[in-house]
Amino acid sequence: MASLIEVIKSFFKSKATPTGEIERPQRPVVTVPDDVRQIIIGTGQSTGIERSHNEDALLVINSSATGDPSPPNFGLFVVADGMGGHRAGEVASAVSIRTVARTVTEQTIVQMLGADGENEMKPLQDLLRGAIEQANQAVVEQVPGGGTTLTAVVMLGQQITIGHVGDSRAYLLQDGHTEVLTRDHSLVERLRELGQLTAEEAAVHPQRNVLYRAIGQGANLEVDVSSMPTPRGGYLMVCSDGLWGVLGDERMKAIIDVAPSPQIACEKLVDAANAAGGPDNITVILVRFPSD
Template sequence: LVADGMGGHEAGEIASRLALECVGSRITRCLNEFLSDARSTELASLDGMALLREAFEHANATVFQQAQAMRNNMGTTLVGVLVIGARAWFANVGDSRAYLLHGGKLEQVTVDHSLVQQLVDSGHITREEARWHPQRNVIYRAIGLQADVDVDIFERVLMPGDCVLLCSDGLSDLIEDDEIERVILSETDLHAACMRLIGLANDRGGNDNITVVLVAVEAGMSD
């Protein structure tokens, strides 16, 4: 999971922490209940898409209620991945991203809920122009801004050797996808790859929070 808070430093930190805690605890509780059910024979039969969506919606309701109580328009982006066997479900709200490195090629799995993404999709600007657009940080969907939220879910099948990357826009705004791909492929250590990516973003004037999570798919995980 990666969350990037908004609405001021303190409020954004509260929103992002709440969202992470809500999703983590909700999924953990549901998995424990599922595994303790005598009728549940295989974890692979669990509906990962529904579980992830419900957890994100729960996080949204919790952050929204807190924002109302504090009279603050705080919110947060949120992106996460749930892996069960060979299946992976990616969920996102906002412009924090999930990528999948598969067969040596990096794919952006999630779609940003941002103004510039809408302009790219409609053909008004190019992806390169979006990178330097003055409104590139404007998002139209986030956790906690409204009572209800639409959560985008994407499903992929994982293979040994694949790598999942989650990041805030502090990375993706400054580092091109092909550069991210090269760094991951050139490093055998995931922590070293994360630090290189963060270092590259900082070297280019990174003035936003930069969060990077890398997960490698090993033999046995996809069984």
Template sequence: MFKIACHGKSDVGLKRTNNEDSFAVEQNLGVAVLADGMGGAAAGELASRFFTRAALEVFSSADSNDDSNNPDPIERTFTLANRKILDHVKENPEHRGMGCTAELLAFKGPRYCLGHVGDSRTYLFRNGQLTQLTRDHSFVQDLLDKGVITPEEARVHRFRHVILRAVGTSESLSVDVMRGEVASGDLFLQCSDGLTDMVEDDLIVQILATGDPLGVKAEKLISAANAAGGYDNVTVVLSEVVPVV
């Protein structure tokens, strides 16, 4: 038997005046969600909040775990958030172009389910190894996959923030959904690109490998991003699989 311990933290960074990231953790529901808004100050903040609120709405509903008559709650969340953002833009055309990236991680029994859209990321830290579970939906990732550029070039490419898929920008939305088994000691990291643009994987591993509480690890990850320049908002959510004694 396992339980899930979660901790999230968000920081505006050193260069921005507003925070377009949003996150929510509900340990009782086994849900951790993170979204990074785009579309300007007010619109970006709204888009990310639309997503986190949609996730809590879906997973808090009495039938969220009813597999017989309802679509998967991961898919339902993305569909609901997509519709809410599109409806908002129809009523507020000055916010046209708003949307968000999103990471939604749900735990049920010995399994996890992950929904992903955009260039925020989810990693699994297991037995000292950091594995990226998600693939960026970005122009630069496509170039990288085709072998046009190297990973080193991708980190500094001038178009690295061009996103090819986001929540709330189109009537149709394709969601990457991944499932797997959890193991005792697993540590999941969800983060906005404000972390991964600034902090190398080796340093992330060093921080996650410490015996520090989740809150301290989150603080250290954000401090590392700001120490490297803090050019963007940075948000991290950590979810640890803890055995029940």
């Protein structure tokens, strides 16, 4: 433990000013021009320092179109964090991501590309919940003993819909605020919500890895689904606990704030998590939204 703290300290020494703020890089900061109308996406992934396998999986699909009529902007951003021995974790996360991506795209954007405007689409929330339940079924059948978290964000026109199980998180970073859009299905998070643990105690709790819901659990999987307007400006971030559990909200925000692009932000986030010990697999998707 001492060595981990040393690593963290040395990291802060090299990057932080005496006030604790992160220094901007020496080279000039290239910011994205404000008139960019498209969303910009970065991704990052690393096995980490302590693990030999990467059990995380990520998937990004994005489409935009013009024309009249044209299909709406579509985005699908998924992170899954697998668990279980004998490669079961990596297979579970990969199978889940593929299942969700196939189901969601078939019933949304693929259908919209085919049809002439009118569509008989299921409610998005039902659709996403169904896709994650299918992933659960697929893991139960194909990967016995395996399980995975999964957080999927579907952007369709002016609404984003988030479905998740487990403790991979979706964040909204906007106007200087960081908001966690998902609610971890972990024992310590539940205890923290109830005031039984402080955030500090939760971060080091010996049972912090205990989930009470995960894909692969079989029957009675309850998927959390919610919708919100597509953000105007700011970032959406989807990441595994190898990132948020190591860096914390403030550090992640600080890194994103000074990064010149979402891709560089993702690389810096991964580097920082590894510099802090890299105890787990690290996965991040960062989506920057135009402010108009």
